[in-house]
Amino acid sequence: MKVLLVFAHPDPRSLNGALRDVAVAELVAQGHEVKVSDLYAEGWKSEVDRTDFPALLDDQRLIPVAASKQAFNGNTLTPDVKAEIDKLLWADVLILQFPLWWFAMPAILKGWVDRVFAYGFAYGVGEHSEARWGDRYGEGTLAGKRAMLIVTAGGWEEHYSPRGVNGPIEDLLFPINHGILYYPGYEVLPPHVVYRVDRFSAADFTTAAEQLRERMRTLATTAPIAYRRQNGGDYLIPKMQLRPDLEDPGANGFALHINGAGN
Numbered sequence: 449m450k451v452l453l454v455f456a457h458p459d460p461r462s463l464n465g466a467l468r469d470v471a472v473a474e475l476v477a478q479g480h481e482v483k484v485s486d487l488y489a490e491g492w493k494s495e496v497d498r499t500d501f502p503a504l505l506d507d508q509r510l511i512p513v514a515a516s517k518q519a520f521n522g523n524t525l526t527p528d529v530k531a532e533i534d535k536l537l538w539a540d541v542l543i544l545q546f547p548l549w550w551f552a553m554p555a556i557l558k559g560w561v562d563r564v565f566a567y568g569f570a571y572g573v574g575e576h577s578e579a580r581w582g583d584r585y586g587e588g589t590l591a592g593k594r595a596m597l598i599v600t601a602g603g604w605e606e607h608y609s610p611r612g613v614n615g616p617i618e619d620l621l622f623p624i625n626h627g628i629l630y631y632p633g634y635e636v637l638p639p640h641v642v643y644r645v646d647r648f649s650a651a652d653f654t655t656a657a658e659q660l661r662e663r664m665r666t667l668a669t670t671a672p673i674a675y676r677r678q679n680g681g682d683y684l685i686p687k688m689q690l691r692p693d694l695e696d697p698g699a700n701g702f703a704l705h706i707n708g709a710g711n
């Protein structure tokens with residue numbers, strides 16, 4: 449398979465850097481082709497601004513959605529964004545790797561999503577009408593491909609458990625897994641989260657590296673999270689609400705959108 453790993457840590461000598469090297473080495477050993485987008489090393493520009501839309505006239509107001517649509521359709525997106533889109537189209541698997549910062553991805557990676565997931569490419573795809581709300585949530589440009597997160601966290605696994613004070617990790621990562629990856633069509637694998645990393649010892653690293661290698665060996669066979677497809681019949685259109693009585697017993701909140709979540 450072809451794998452794109454998007455890496456968001458400022459220092460290659462970090463724990464994240466070491467884990468990235470482990471992941472890449474294992475993927476290559478398994479015969480996969482790998483490309484890495486190292487956002488800090490490449491000086492990725494994270495903010496959306498006028499320079500993203502060279503076709504915009506000087507006196508024209510910047511409306512990001514409209515400008516993104518125009519630039520994608522007119523093939524006037526900037527070369528850095530086009531290059532990332534080409535890599536996404538090339539890859540069978542997308543991996544986003546980052547340290548958890550304030551319960552979210554580092555700003556540079558959010559900015560990669562903001563700029564690369566353009567209108568007409570990652571959103572605004574397909575028919576939008578009273579009968580159909582576009583090709584999204586399981587359908588779209590990136591359908592048929594797989595994606596997963598590799599995340600390091602200072603907090604303990606228990607802190608991110610269903611009753612943990614930080615909130616369940618599945619909920620914290622839902623906006624990324626469901627809102628960013630499933631939205632344009634990816635099948636999303638369960639995240640690989642490494643906990644309690646700030647005082648990681650060499651022995652901890654050895655264990656974490658082996659667990660990561662195993663995830664890389666099973667990229668093609670790991671069952672994706674069973675998110676419900678928007679256009680699969682589970683949702684009322686155009687309200688886009690889960691049909692009454694479809695939820696699994698005990699499921700609420702984000703879990704409503706996962707088949708079998710209450711079991």
Ligand SMILES: Cc1cc2nc3c(=O)[nH]c(=O)nc-3n(C[C@H](O)[C@H](O)[C@H](O)COP(=O)(O)OP(=O)(O)OC[C@H]3O[C@@H](n4cnc5c(N)ncnc54)[C@H](O)[C@@H]3O)c2cc1C
Nearest residue numbers: 462463464466547548549550551600601602603646648653
């Ligand atoms: C702004 C900010 C916000 C944060 N918010 C959160 C949050 O919301 N929730 C949360 O849980 N945590 C949070 N953290 C903690 C953060 O998630 C961790 O600091 C981060 O995941 C550690 O990853 P790293 O790659 O930077 O580790 P590093 O700091 O590079 O390394 C961590 C430890 O691993 C050791 N180590 C062991 N083996 C190796 C090896 N082979 N290579 C390199 N290092 C090794 C290092 O010596 C070090 O002690 C936050 C941190 C910051 C800076």
